[in-house]
Amino acid sequence: MVKIRDIELGEFPLLLAPMEDVSDPPFRALCKKHGADLMYTEFISSEGLIRDAIKSRQKLDIFDYEKPIGIQIFGGDEEAMAMSAKIVDATNPDILDINFGCPVKKVVSKGAGAGVLKDVDLMVRLTKACINSTKLPVTVKTRLGWDHSMINIMEVAERLQDIGVEALSIHGRTRAQMYKGEADWSHIAEVKNNPRIKIPIFGNGDIDTPEKALEYKNRYGVDGIMIGRASIGYPWIFNEVKHFMATGEHLAVPGIKDRVEAARDHLMMSVKWKGERLGVVEMKRHYTNYFKGIAHFKEYRTKLVTSFDLQEILDTLSYLEENSEVFMFSNPVV
Structure with missing residues (x-):
């Protein structure tokens, strides 16, 4: 049984990745209906939350039928992240997730998202500020590193676990890759196989068929898989993966x-x-x-x-x- 603190997620959970302008409540409702075990909101700017920006506040909307659900925030300022964590805490999700993986320029240029991969000390401080400001389990989503010359996911995983992060989702690309090329899960497997690592490790990147999900589960030994782009317009992917893993057979393609x-x-x-x-x-x-x-x-x-x-x-x-x-x-x- 995979657990984040006392939240039971099943033997091999399938997670819906947080996606900007996609992972809103209507989309999440469909993914939940079709088998997603844990979902996250669209990522929310810590600065926007503090300014009471309408769009940021609206992203805090969560519903009982979605549970367990995590609210994801991002930012590059410790005080803003701490204040945002307190705001999130008050909305009563199951998990607070921090985005250290978004590669888009407007986020990275503010020293947030994947931009923090260039400064692990800052990442640790930002995460600790959140942990100290919430009673919720804190998880993190990130990438392998800034680029291929700076793949530092092992250091990131160890240091985040040491300060109290309770699960880690890793996208198998660097920031420099954006969403191009093939996701490299070998580094995710190395983190999972590190005897120091005790928290759940979820793999993310390129899972778009039941066959690939099963192959990656067996090859890389992760605790669960996070699915993003393959679920857009195709929420059935979650139950299709579960059925194939259980039976080796495919569900009928939705007509x-x-x-x-x-x-x-x-x-x-x-x-x-x-x-x-x-x-x-x-x-x-x-x-x-x-x-x-x-x-x-x-x-x-x-x-x-x-x-x-x-x-x-x-x-x-x-x-x-x-x-x-x-x-x-x-x-x-x-």
Whole structure:
């Protein structure tokens, strides 16, 4: 049984990675429904929380059906991180997670996210500030290092564990790689196999099929797997991985009706949470992923992504559902 403090996550948990502009409550609800064991919010700026920025505060919204859930924060200032940890503590999630892995320039340039990988002493101070300011278990998500000349994940893991971090999720790329190239899990395995390391180690990067999930579980010995991009428009990935690990067999690929149901649920939850206008607009980025690989779908995809009228979008989805037998997959869908 994998545990973070007293939170039981099962024998081999599957985690939903925190993804900016993706991992909001509507998306998380679908991933939970389809088998995610532990989920995290979108990452939240510590400076934004302190300034009471509306978008940052809204990201604190969590719901009982999501539990266990972690709220993830980022920042490069000890005082701001400590104050943010206290704010997060008051919202009563199960876990406080710190992002030391985001590679995007606007985060790194502020000395936050993966930028902290260049200064492990600062990383330790920022983490300790959070641990001292919350009663919650503190976990960290990070990368292998800044670049290939500075892969310091072993030092990071040991020092973070020593100050009280209770689990570590490691993306198998450096900051310099961004999301390019292949994730290298060998360094993640070295951390897991280090006899000093007692906390759960979760691997992240490139898991997009049940076969790969099982292969990486066996090859690298991690305590669980964090799935990110492969879940966008495909929340079924979690139960598919679990079923394959348990039986060696594949679940049936979700058909058009399944995809319409998921897209409709996602849309309506977005409208309920964000309001109709914003819910409709922000849902547009998801339709292409939900209906990926379906032949002769361009006309309907165009309707979905160009319409700003909720009823028109719902009518298009209903048409697809009612005529589901007409649509075929043009190639194998993952």
